[in-house]
Amino acid sequence: MSYLETTHDVYKEAALTPDVGLCCTTNPIWELPGLKIPRIMQEMNYGCGSTVHARDLTNNPRVLYVGVGGGMELLQFSYFSRQTSGVIGVDVVDEMLEASRKNFLEAETQNDWFKSEFVDLRKGDALNLPVEDNSIDVAAQNCLFNIFKAEDLKQAIAEMHRVLKPHGRLVMSDPTCEQPMNNTLRNDERLRALCLSGSLPIADYVKALTDAGFGTIEIRARKPYRILDPKHYPTDELIYIESIEVAAIKDPMPDDGPCVFTGKAAIYFGEEEVFDDGKGHLLLKNQPLAICDKTANALASLQRDDIFISESTFHYDGGGCC
Known part of the structure; x- marks a missing residue:
């Protein structure tokens, strides 16, 4: 079984039986005026931060979200879009797509402005997105890209770059780790699927984005996430994992290299x-x-x-x- 098959099985189970502890979200669940998030969406919020930022979402943007989870961030994006198929949600796990559809029906009962038709759910793979070129204003993923190994990560980022309009932005939240991890951790397919052992150093994460052609990178937040300790994981030393929130903007690459904002x-x-x-x-x-x-x-x-x-x-x- 490949690590992607393991990931599929982990999130299939998480769709059928919500697992509140699957990811350690570093943000409180925030609500906007007139926005109510159903409890089931909160329980299925399998991310490590937030990709929803009001300053990215002006003028009714067309939004793509890859890895739908329980639909919470899709609902939040819809708050700013409010148009038929204004938000596209892509997931490879049928059970997760079905769970999201059910959750959107519940969201309709709690939010008189929301209609399920605002969200276009599509079966698809992050490595081959079912989305046309240069068509998206804001693309997002939360705690997904860290799962991919190097070549798959390169392909996933290239796909996001492909579908974005010029000056569009890719907004992400992912675990990162500045310490080296041993091969046992790196090759543990379940730990990778659980958003732990695939964590990259920030510099490597940023380089993957600039190598794909994103000319501007913004590191918006850096927060504590998890600990891998020798008592519970195959490591001789305590490993500290953080989460970062990043925006990669499809600006032309400057002649003297990318503009990377680290605060x-x-x-x-x-x-x-x-x-x-x-x-x-x-x-x-x-x-x-x-x-x-x-x-x-x-x-x-x-x-x-x-x-x-x-x-x-x-x-x-x-x-x-x-």
Whole structure:
């Protein structure tokens, strides 16, 4: 049995018998005005964060969500879209698609604005999406890509890039791990399916996105997720896993490489009211400016004593140098 078959079986069982502890969601279940999330959707929220952000969802976007779970994030996306087939949900597990259909009927009884027809559920594979090229404003996946091994991950990201419109965005939440994992952990198909042993370092995760052609990357959140300890897992040392929320934007790739925002800022505190680096970046005196890592390195190379550059917070909330 391949690791993808194991994953299929794990989520088939999770569809038939909801497993509240399957993933450790790092976000509270938030509700918007007029939005009620059925309890069954909350119980089947098999993610490690959130991919639903209001600033991504203006002007009735067309949304793609891969790996539907119990339908909670599809419902949240529909809140912003509110059009027939405005949200496409893709899953390879028939039982999960059927469970979502039932959950949407329950959502209709609790939300007078919601209609099940807002969501177009499609049987499909993340490695071969049943979606046309350049047709999606916002694509999303939650705690799915970390399951894939290297070549499948490359293909899954390429598929998301294919279906997005120019300047569209891929919004993700996935576990990450900065410590090395032994081969026993890496090759354990069930632990990979449970979103544990496939976790990559953040730098490798970002590189997979930029290699696919995404010109702008935003790391929006970094949070504690799980512990793999020697008493319960095949490891000699305690391994700490975090989750990150990331947006990869289908911007053209700059000639000097991608713009990757990891939560750095620059503060100019010199004698003039503004500092111009000659490359399109204006730093107003004593006003923090969010900067990508590329701009941070360029400013640092000037070796000025009147510009402070913060360390990465791994929390970026928009705006800044690019």
